[in-house]
Amino acid sequence: MLKIVVCVKQVPDTTEVRIDPETNTLIREGVPAIVNPFDAHATQAAQHLKEKYGAHLTVLSMGPPQAVEAIKKCVSMGVDRGILLSDRAFAGADTWATSYALTAGLRRIADEQGMDLVLCGKQAIDGDTAQVGPGIARRLGWPQITYAIGIPEVDAEAGTITVERRLENGVEVVKARLPAVVTVVEEINELEYAPLPEMIRAARYEPEVWTAGDLEVEEQFLGLSGSPTTVSEIFPPPQPEAGEIIAGGRDDPAAAVQELVDKLIQRVEAGTAQQRSEV
Amino acid sequence: MTETQVAEVGTTETGIPDTLEFDVIVVGAGPAGLAAGTVCARAGLNTIIIERGRKPGTKNVMGGVLYTRPTAQVWPEFWKEAPLERCVIEQNQWIMTEDSVIKMGYRSPHFAEGVPNCFTVLRVKIDQYFAEQAEAAGALIINETKVDEVLQDDGRVVGVRTGRPDGDVYAPVVILAEGVNPQLTCALGMQEDLKPDIAAVTVKEVLRLDPEIIEERFGLNEGEGATIEMFGASTRGMLGTAFLYTNQNSLSLGLGVLLSEFAEIPDTPHDLLQELKHHPAVAPLIEGAEPAEYMAHLIPEGGYNEMPALFGHGVMITGDAAQLVNGLHREGSNHAILSGKTAAETAIDAHEKGKFSAQVLGHYRQRLEETAPTIADLRKYRKATKFMEHHPVLSVYPALAAYAFEEMLTVDDKTKRQKQWEIIKEALRRRKPWGMAWDAIDGGLSFI
């Protein structure tokens, strides 16, 4: 049977994160933790492969103990086994140290039960780096296919996978040898509404928790001390100038349009005048 | 617990997979549902709590003052570890006119001693804490799942149907804690839907403010809290209250108005909230606070008179769905928690007997009557809402009292005796003597 591992991350719902304008720090109060949306789509893609070919699905995550919630959510989507890498030694990891630890976890999973395919989300919405998936592929020495919008075929006998990739100007169809790493974008599928029995199974499921001691790793490459990059500053992008709403368009469209035209002309004239004075 | 012969591995004799059969189903993870779920699970019942929000609390709104003693009956000493906002040591009642206010209040360190009387809370945090307690007791909480229908068989409630694929679950007892909009109890024919004269719409805003500023403005020490309830012009004389509560690093400002009166005027709830924010007595207290969240909810004001049948075969109704709210005393969550606890105890008894008939579950109401102060209080105030509705008590009297205060406290060329006469004349101009006499008698009778 096809053995698939999905790597997921628990992230703050960044649509809810605001930046304190004075301290430039993230206001996290009341912000819920969710499964990184790209990773949820990767999990759904794995579930579709399970339906199509029959497969054993494992989900692997790294994070604080609360991140078991993200794993349970994936279990409700049809995942069979969930493992959380959780240890203070992993804390503060950048993408380099994260892919190092996750790869160590993947190797242990491969030893225990075999592994044909690793699926990841394209990137996490809290960091937007898109580096961990490719990092894992490089460390495993496996082919990597990014930006997947479809997985039309997995041929276990021939040991190949066919993936459709979203490019800027079209779709590229790639066939690769298994085992491989594939990262997906949201376009790949629609998230399904989990059946109640699966919700109940997930609520009862206890994910396995592995510490650094459970993995073949070198301390020096883990967490903050193993991270060659640091975030030096966080700041919000400059606010665009507030727009102006010209009201009354419903009742008197002609007057509203006239007002808009007048304002535009004024702006152009003001701009030209400024250019002249600059000259 | 009922003895169930297992027909084959994984299914019960009814043919339902045993993973979908429970001893108790609780609908809704608010204070009532979580109290019920905790108590059932502690007794070893296989308990499932079904919540439509993405986490417990995320659909819930209250002022919010949480009373310690009733809550501690389910979660002993919770106040030592729960995410509470501030311990309320000062409670104020303000009678408002358009631009003035008569303030009454009581402040006492005793409120914080021993078992503190009450705390301000934010529901999302506190409900998630209660949910963790329910889970620790062994209850299974299923979030993001709405119950669409209560399943019945031959007049008996046997389970619920959720909106998820393969969404049926079964239990001999269903405890409905669905909240103020009683969709499921109505569908069961156990009560009628809310009407405008027994429902108040409430809007509230959470305003973020530094703890030091809150403590300075309200005269509080660290961790101490104050509450202000406002009557009169704060709801434009309509039946309702406005409130301002201090949280750890925010304020909760809101108001609730009875819909039957509110429907008579063109304004929106948000209009009233904006007005309140600009009241000269309120504005300085919230100045500089940053809006963190806006919310709305209904409060059931029917009280004792509108209480539904609280039980049927295999079903019990708790909390807001059972109209268990004392609007005059801003009490709701305490009644919800006690009703949830009492329903759970009844369910435990029923399982011990192996009987789930209306007769057995009827003990729920009996116990609730005995559990001071839940139903007793509601019975006491059963006429109060009707008395206050369309009554001058919240419109004429605040302005009159303010006029009297202003006259007596202003030093000018009139003698005090002259001022007293003018106040009496003004009072009689605004409300005839027999009207006042009737207000006193009627009011007295309604509250006794």
Next chain:
Amino acid sequence: MSNDPVIMKPDANKGLDDRLYTVKYEVDEENSHLSVIDPEACIRCKKKPCISKCPAEVYRWLEDEQVLEIAYENCLECGTCRVVCPYDNFEWEYPRGGFGVAYKFG
């Protein structure tokens, strides 16, 4: 002082958009949980209290089409529209589990 009912300074309903901006929603796209049973009753309804009593401005009367527009995405799920409707004309239910308003403080 007059005997008029007490009315504080009116303030236009400005700022509701800013208020709603603080609210987190998980919108169930193309799946409205609110609908009108009989559109004719809305035309007959003079006061249309659902519009003014909704705390989130979900409802708007489209004069040209003579239809109630329902912005269910803004709904705070309080139930006021259903209770206040003089014609009991709402098909009202909560959004699908997991969708709709998701309070952060409550």
